[in-house]
Amino acid sequence: MDTEQIKILLERYNQGSCSPEEADIIDKWFEQINSRQSVIADDRILDQQLDEVKLRIQEHIRPAPQVRNMRPWYWSAAAAAVVLAAGAFWFSNRPLSADHTGSQPLAQLPATGSTRIVKDGFVEITTAKGARENITLPDGSTIALNAGSRLRYPVDFDSTERSVQLQEGEAYFVAAPDPARRFVVRTSDLATTALGTAFNIRAYDSENKVTVALISGKVKIEQLNSKSNTAMVLLPSEQISFDRLQLSMIKTSFGKPDEVTAWKQGYLVFKDAPYKEIVTGIENRYGVTVINQSNKTAWNYTGSFKNENLAEVMDIICIAKSLSYTIKKDTVYLVNQK
Incomplete structure (x- = not known):
């Protein structure tokens, strides 16, 4: 691991974004440094300690909500240890090209980067990579369209159905109540029907599955282009995954809505x-x-x-x-x- 990579892990530790096991390993590492009452340590010992950190962390990087405030002395100790160990220990030999500057754009997405075309009575919206779009439909329903997605809907809904096509990508739908007109979202594989419902659909062409997750209300999922007329009903905190290769649907449950809709934030x-x-x-x-x-x-x-x-x-x-x-x-x- 080079100096910058160790710094990233220590920053994630201080911000509470590493796993409990990962944090425990780093805590013990600091305790070992403290027990020697000196920041200046033998290179061989530091190599051994960092090697243990590497082996334990590699398969256990997960988010953790707890935030830890690292004491200033620990930061000094960690910084000194990094300087001593950087020349002798490499966590991953990652040769960066001359094009890599370390100043890539932040994960927060810009509000622009989508195209909107109105043609033959339909609105077609496409979001580029690195962009999102918020949409309000003629009936008051709202859609949050994720990056790399394509959506199509009529300028005016008819009197019996409010039909939307998610041609590719991911979107979060909040259907406005209207008992007289069902709200239907179609992908190339599934039709999701709802009344007064909030749900998320993920259907990227590059992936082998389509996922529909229900946040509130009730939806019915029907498999298109199937002779079996397969249908499933979802309740809140349930989701289905449609396997495009096996042409099968599996229903599971999820915990918090953020597991499904965190991309919106x-x-x-x-x-x-x-x-x-x-x-x-x-x-x-x-x-x-x-x-x-x-x-x-x-x-x-x-x-x-x-x-x-x-x-x-x-x-x-x-x-x-x-x-x-x-x-x-x-x-x-x-x-x-x-």
Whole structure:
């Protein structure tokens, strides 16, 4: 690990964004430094301590709500330890290209970057990577459209149905009550019908599943282009995942709504997320393309980010998965750790 990477981990510790196990490891490390009553330690001992931190942290990076205030002396000790250890210990040999400056844009998304076209009685809205859009429909329903998404709806709804097409991407819907006209959101695979309901749909073309999660109210999910007329009803805190390869739906439950809708507040959240979902999240958040040149393509990751820049996010994920990376302009290359 280089000096900057150790600094990132210590900052996450101080902000309370590391896991309890990770924090416990760092606490014990500081206690060991304190017990010697000296910041200046033998390089070999520091190498051994940092090596233990690395091995314990690699597969246990998760968000934690508790915030810890690190005492000034600990910061001094940590800083001194970093300086002593940086030359002898490398957490991950990550050669950065000349294009990498460490000043990538923050995770907070800009309000611009979408296109809106009105044609043949329909409105089509497309959000670019790194952008979101808030939409109010003719009936008063609202939609938060995530980055890299495409939405289509009529300028005026008809008298029997309020139909919206999520052609790709992710969106959060709050359907205005209207008992006379059902509110239907269609993707290429599913139709979600609701009355006075708030729900989230994720349907990116690059991913093998479509997810519908219900926040409040009640929805019915129907599989399109199926002879079996498969349908499921969701209650609050329930979600379905439709497997595009197996053409099957599975119902599960989730805890807090933030697990599903945190992206609306600018968070990048992964909960045991597969590789493709992680790539989609990073590409849409930072407006980049991720190319995997490593031999690791089937892995999951749990963690959350908000104000971290691209380099910090890549540092943390690559530490957890024993990978390295380089950034060249708007492309991130994942490579095997040397």
